[in-house]
Structure formats: C-alpha cells, structure tokens
Amino acid sequence: MSDSILRLDDVRIAHRHTGEEIVHGVSLELHPGRVTGIVGESGSGKTLTCRAVLGILPRLFEISGGRIELFGRDIAGFTDRDWQQVRGAGITAVFQDPGSYLNPSLRIGPQLAEPLRVRGGLTRRQAKTRVLELLVDVRLREPAKVFRSYPHELSGGMLQRVLIASAISLEPKLLIADEVTTALDVTVQADVLDLLTDLTASHDLALVVVSHDLAVVAQICDDVLVLRDGAVVEQGPTERILFAPEHEYTRLLIDEHSTYGLDRYRTAEVVPGV
Ligand SMILES: Nc1ncnc2c1ncn2[C@@H]1O[C@H](COP(=O)(O)OP(=O)(O)O)[C@@H](O)[C@H]1O
Numbered sequence: 131m132s133d134s135i136l137r138l139d140d141v142r143i144a145h146r147h148t149g150e151e152i153v154h155g156v157s158l159e160l161h162p163g164r165v166t167g168i169v170g171e172s173g174s175g176k177t178l179t180c181r182a183v184l185g186i187l188p189r190l191f192e193i194s195g196g197r198i199e200l201f202g203r204d205i206a207g208f209t210d211r212d213w214q215q216v217r218g219a220g221i222t223a224v225f226q227d228p229g230s231y232l233n234p235s236l237r238i239g240p241q242l243a244e245p246l247r248v249r250g251g252l253t254r255r256q257a258k259t260r261v262l263e264l265l266v267d268v269r270l271r272e273p274a275k276v277f278r279s280y281p282h283e284l285s286g287g288m289l290q291r292v293l294i295a296s297a298i299s300l301e302p303k304l305l306i307a308d309e310v311t312t313a314l315d316v317t318v319q320a321d322v323l324d325l326l327t328d329l330t331a332s333h334d335l336a337l338v339v340v341s342h343d344l345a346v347v348a349q350i351c352d353d354v355l356v357l358r359d360g361a362v363v364e365q366g367p368t369e370r371i372l373f374a375p376e377h378e379y380t381r382l383l384i385d386e387h388s389t390y391g392l393d394r395y396r397t398a399e400v401v402p403g404v
C-alpha cells in the first residue's frame with residue numbers, strides 16, 4: 131500500500147556463524163497514526179526484530195530471509211547514507227533504559243538542542259525554543275527547569291519523557307518503543323503510555339510498542355503480534371486477541387493478568403470513552 135510506513139514480510143533472523151534461526155518469520159504492516167504491539171516473554175526475539183528494522187542488528191546476527199520495507203523501500207538496498215537520512219528524521223527508537231542514552235555530564239536542554247542544530251539546521255536560539263516546546267509536548271511540568279537539569283537530577287519517568295522528546299524532535303514518521311515503560315512504576319507507566327497515544331495522533335506517528343507485558347500493549351495498540359521463541363503465535367486486532375484468543379499461549383498471557391490490570395483495559399475497550 132502506498133502510505134505504508136513499515137512492512138515486514140516473513141522476516142527471519144539468524145545467527146551469522148551457527149546459522150541458527152532465532153526469529154522465524156515476522157510479517158506486519160504499519161500505517162501513519164497506527165499502533166502495533168509486539169508482545170512476548172523475554173528472549174522471544176522482540177528486540178532483535180526491532181533492531182533489524184532500525185538497521186542495527188548486533189554483529190552476530192543477520193536477516194536471513196524475508197524483507198523489510200521502510201517507506202516502501204527495501205532496506206536490503208540501503209546505503210549508509212540512506213540509513214543516515216532515515217534515522218532520526220524518518221524512524222526513531224526509544225529503549226528501556228533512558229539514562230544510558232543521555233550524556234550524564236551535559237544538561238538536558240543542550241543535549242536535545244544539538245541534533246536540531248546539526249541535523250535540523252536550526253540556530254541556537256531556534257533550537258532552544260523548539261526544545262522547550264518539545265518538553266511541553268511530552269508533558270514535563272517545568273520545562274525551563276528540566277532544560278537546565280542534568281540527567282541525574284530527573285526521575286526515571288521524566289528521563290523517559292526526555293528521551294521521547296528527543297526521539298520526536300526531528301518529526302519522525304515511525305517510533306519504535308522497546309520496553310519503554312518496563313522500568314517505571316505502574317502509575318508513571320500509564321502516563322507514558324497515554325503520552326505515546328497522544329503523540330501518535332498529534333504528530334501522525336506510526337508506533338511500534340514492544341513489551342513483555344500484554345497489559346501495556348493492550349492499553350494502546352490497534353493490533354497485536356504475539357511472539358514466542360521467535361515465532362508468531364498469533365496476530366490481529368487487539369480486541370480480537372484479548373476477547374477471542376486462538377492460541378493457548380495467548381490465553382496464558384491474558385490469564386497472567388487477570389489478577390492485576392488487564393481487566394481494566396478490557397472493560398475500557400467495551401465501553402469506549404468511559
Ligand atoms: N547481542 C546478543 N548476543 C547474543 N545473543 C543475543 C544478543 N541479543 C539477543 N540475543 C539472543 O537472541 C534471542 C532473542 O533476544 P531478544 O530479541 O533480545 O529478545 P526479547 O527482546 O524478546 O527479550 C535471545 O535468545 C537472546 O539471548
């Protein structure tokens with residue numbers, strides 16, 4: 131389809147030396163403003179799949195089958211220059227541990243401003259204004275104060291918002307959020323998920339949300355893909371997966387949640403707007 135942002139067609143990932151296949155054929159298609167979730171327990175191949183899309187697979191691994199298209203173009207033919215163009219401006223990612231992606235010795239504001247100046251071509255003053263707007267966009271309450279802060283002065287939830295601000299600063303079309311809420315308290319987790327949902331609408335972002343936690347994925351995704359040991363066990367609209375799971379493994383993931391949280395999301399699905 132013409133407006134497809136991301137398309138995976140039977141993507142396989144294998145160990146480069148042993149030839150062992152780790153991811154056994156993932157297919158999905160993502161359009162602007164849509165949210166797809168990838169859920170599965172730790173080690174099921176979620177992060178490798180994301181890294182394949184981002185062109186940053188660990189050296190030991192290779193795409194051994196299928197194809198990945200970004201903006202309608204097969205990434206197999208991408209040059210370094212194509213990747214440079216597409217990263218940041220086209221696709222971007224946020225991972226679990228925000229602290230490790232920030233320079234601890236630099237204040238937040240200048241760190242966020244740098245790519246806006248270097249890659250976005252803004253002046254110093256324009257970049258500062260834009261960073262402050264972005265900090266508001268990600269609902270940080272005291273943007274000017276955050277701008278002047280060092281990473282260690284902010285909480286985990288605030289840092290994750292800063293990373294999200296940084297990720298959207300060059301107006302990407304696709305954001306990959308890999309376990310972004312995993313290290314956060316449940317209430318902060320819900321806020322960050324709300325924020326991501328709003329951003330998909332306000333920035334017309336396509337979003338891939340990756341989590342080991344079905345409740346996280348269920349809360350904001352239109353479609354869900356359930357991965358187990360590198361194989362897709364089930365995929366489809368979130369409601370269908372939640373209410374009429376076809377696979378035993380999906381039922382297991384749902385049951386794990388019956389005691390804490392998922393029921394809330396399921397109820398919310400039934401009564402929209404409540
Ligand atoms: N850098 C790496 N070196 C060696 N093995 C890895 C590396 N990254 C992932 N793996 C292996 O690949 C499999 C899938 O990992 P991953 O995609 O990180 O799973 P998930 O994100 O679902 O937890 C796991 O068995 C993991 O041990």
Ligand SMILES: [Mg+2]
Pocket residue numbers: 176177178308309
């Ligand atoms: Mg992972």
